[in-house]
Amino acid sequence: MHVSRPITVGFISLGCAKNLVDSEIIATGLTAAGFRLAPAPKCADVVIVNTCAFVRDAKAESIDAVLEACAWKQRGRCRAVLVAGCLPQRYRREIQSLLPEVDAFIGLDELNQAGMVIRRVLRGEQSVAVIAPRAQAVLEPSGNRLLFTGAPYAYVKIAEGCNHTCAFCAIPQIRGRYRSRPIHRIMAEAEDLLSHGIRELNLIAQDTTSYGLDLGARTNLPTLLRALGRIGGGFWIRVLYGHPAHVTAALIDAMGAVEQVCHYLDLPIQHSEAAILRAMRRPSTAERLRRMFGHIRAALPGVTLRTTCLVGFPSETERQFRNLLAFLGEIRFDHVAVFTYSKEENTPAARLPCPVPTAEAERRKQCLMLRQKRIVDEVAMAQIGRSDDLLVERYDRKRRLWVARSRGQAPDVDGVVYVSAPADGLMPGALIRGRYVAAAGYDLRAVIQ
Ligand code: SF4
Structure with a gap:
């Protein structure tokens, strides 16, 4: 009996946290529809690049990522590249001629149609584009949303x-x-x-x-x-x-x-x-x-x-x-x-x-x-000498320190607090009390109180 293996999908999510949420919602919908997430985009059957088009540098970064993913079609396992989000939405009219190596483009209101678009492309349709002229919808997460943050x-x-x-x-x-x-x-x-x-x-x-x-x-x-x-x-x-x-x-x-x-x-x-x-x-x-x-x-x-x-x-x-x-x-x-x-x-x-x-x-x-x-x-x-509430995120094996953040540090954009504790001494998601003992660059060092 022939059992077909699930199609694997890899994500490259660029731009801001709002785009990251969109990527998480697309990924959740795809896994519910029978697709499987690849551990890394390079080893996926299908790569989705969720793009940013805010300013010049963001557009350049998006296009570089798209071209790199398209190169995997020649050298790797990749069978199709989909470009989603702000770049195709902004350049709806010209995007297909600008990036002919891409298999499909998905606008902001159509992000939850990714599964259907993948199937069309894998059936042989070329340069598919589903992009409404104006974004009007709000992408709603279904329960149990997959998270790409890898932290609590x-x-x-x-x-x-x-x-x-x-x-x-x-x-x-x-x-x-x-x-x-x-x-x-x-x-x-x-x-x-x-x-x-x-x-x-x-x-x-x-x-x-x-x-x-x-x-x-x-x-x-x-x-x-x-x-x-x-x-x-x-x-x-x-x-x-x-x-x-x-x-x-x-x-x-x-x-x-x-x-x-x-x-x-x-x-x-x-x-x-x-x-x-x-x-x-x-x-x-x-x-x-x-x-x-x-x-x-x-x-x-x-x-x-x-x-x-x-x-x-x-x-x-x-x-x-x-x-x-x-x-x-x-x-x-x-x-x-x-x-x-x-x-x-x-x-x-x-x-x-x-x-x-x-x-x-x-x-x-x-x-x-x-x-x-x-x-x-x-x-x-x-701050040194002060006590603070810290949210523990993960253990950094290289540094042999736990990574945490205070209420004054947003994820991704601000610094972190490195906490001295054994690898089995804390848990991700724990809220602890620490005392700052040193500062380095944009980060702080703390000990548990
Ligand atoms: S127009 Fe742009 S910069 Fe101004 S508030 Fe809206 S998203 Fe922010």
Whole structure:
């Protein structure tokens, strides 16, 4: 009797955590449909590259990954390459001619059709494309979602799309209008994740602080946080990807009141200069931002603040850049990510005069990162001797140390805490109390208390 072996699928998930959640949902659907996940993309029958198309570098990285996967069709076991997510969504009209070596393209609203697309391709159809003109759906995870984080934390997407019109950003064109997931679905997902050993829920969206604005007056991020807190138990909730324009007193109150919510806010300011912020279509001023961060710090003492800055935006002068540096030195964010401006077609900023040369934008980025590193070192030194709650993630065999994080460290983007303990002395998912004994780079060392 001939028994056919299951088709194996490998993933290359690029870009942000929102894309990672999409990849996890696709993988969960595929395994339910009888496909098997390959241990590594290179040894899979079918490779799915879930792409990012936010800025120039992200697009280049996506295309490199696609071409590498296509090369495995000549030299390896791979029979088909599917390209999913933001890149085919953004370049829907031209993507098939741009990447003729790819077997199929899947848009954002069609991600849950991956199984059907694989079968079409393996039956011999060529250059399949299923991409709706506009992304409008929200991909809902089924129960028991597979996780690619490999650690006791998960990302929970609470909304899709973005209604902001930041002049430099192509995301609203790609991901569509903002649409929140109903609160009961988020709660069900959270309960499922927690029942499977997850100890940290990282809430994500293009803008988490806009959550619920499209659902009526009674649903918003504070109500969601309070509802999640009522699940009860020892776990953390972290709010990532906020927007300074939507930080309300009710949000800060809920963060203070719900024990599980980390006193951590990720609020990209992009710049501090009013003229640049106006040109970016993110109207604010240094004074308004200063006041907002002051309120947050007064209400949540010891809060960790993360931000993102964009340097080299058209017309940014040296003086404006210096003012941004001074502002960052004044606020002293715990974590700062910095990007150089990337001219993106069909965005309002692409039409602006006075571009900043790429080399100059890069110099500003390096300068900002160097300044920020000094702040990071000072903040880390001030931690030594302090005690803190730590979530244990995994054992690092090379270092012979456990890897953990504090409430002030988001996964992937911030540092970690290395904890001295024997290999069999801790468990992933344990919440422990540690005392910081040293700092190194962006990381800290701790001993168990
Ligand atoms: S808030 Fe602005 S930068 Fe962020 S996704 Fe929306 S448009 Fe883009």
